[in-house]
Amino acid sequence: MSGGEGVRNPADLTPVLDELDDIDAAIAEVLDAIDTLEWILLVTLGNMADTIDAILVDTTAIEIAVNAIRAQTDGLPVLTETGGTITTDGNVQDLYINNAPGGVFRPICVKIDFTNHTAGETVVITTNYRIRAAGGLTLQDTATYAGVPTSPLIK
Structure with missing residues (x-):
């Protein structure tokens, strides 16, 4: 028994308990x-859920807007040129009338050829529109061409 350690009580668990306290503190941390x-x-997932809900709402609004645009533009690929001859006889005549639902056909430009127009003729062109299906036509604009126009092609 050199070194002055003396006799130890084997039942003294103080060092072990100290280690266990350190382990308990580490576990608590x-x-x-x-x-x-x-x-x-x-918190993050809660915020994400709110964000996802907002995105879904915005997506629905976008889908509604896209469907409204498609309703107007689906007819564009089938636009065709139309033509015909109208003789000036003193009666009101339809040059073009669109009774189709919106988006089926919308002319970009209407051209009228006055090559055969004589000095004694007067042509009144009116643009009318219809606000509701089967409703009456309402005058929007009028253009009068008397005599021979300076340009035979009118847009």
């Missing part, structure tokens, strides 16, 4: 960190 991470995840 880990549990606190896990609680903090859970809180961060809940």
